[in-house]
Amino acid sequence: QVQLVESGGGLVQPGGSLRLSCAASGFTFSLAGMSWYRQALGKERELVASISMLGGTNYPDSVKGRFTISRDNAKSTVSLQMSTLKLEDTAVYYCNAWFRGQDFWGQGTQVTVSS
Numbered sequence: 001q002v003q004l005v006e007s008g009g010g011l012v013q014p015g016g017s018l019r020l021s022c023a024a025s026g027f028t029f030s031l032a033g034m035s036w037y038r039q040a041l042g043k044e045r046e047l048v049a050s051i052s053m054l055g056g057t058n059y060p061d062s063v064k065g066r067f068t069i070s071r072d073n074a075k076s077t078v079s080l081q082m083s084t085l086k087l088e089d090t091a092v093y094y095c096n097a098w099f100r101g102q103d104f105w106g107q108g109t110q111v112t113v114s115s
Contacts, residue, residue: 009109
């Protein structure tokens with residue numbers, strides 16, 4: 001079965017950096033579009049970064065220039081490098097896979113930006 005397991009969340013000060021990773025299994029990773037979403041308390045889930053099968057990336061303006069998504073098809077992992085973190089980046093971050101018309105989600109990892 002499909003599994004997405006996130007890791008790397010934690011507490012970081014404003015201006016700091018953090019790297020999230022997502023280990024995928026149960027599907028052909030190289031054929032999936034991969035994304036990171038986040039959901040802050042009381043808010044809707046929003047797209048943070050996406051990377052296509054061919055490596056094309058997309059970011060909303062809120063994180064552009066600060067976050068970088070990457071994938072390693074050999075290891076079936078997708079990562080999110082986050083820098084210059086802000087208080088408003090605090091949220092649960094979810095790994096998402098889009099494969100053969102279906103969405104799959106990880107359990108999420110908490111990122112807290114606080115001084």
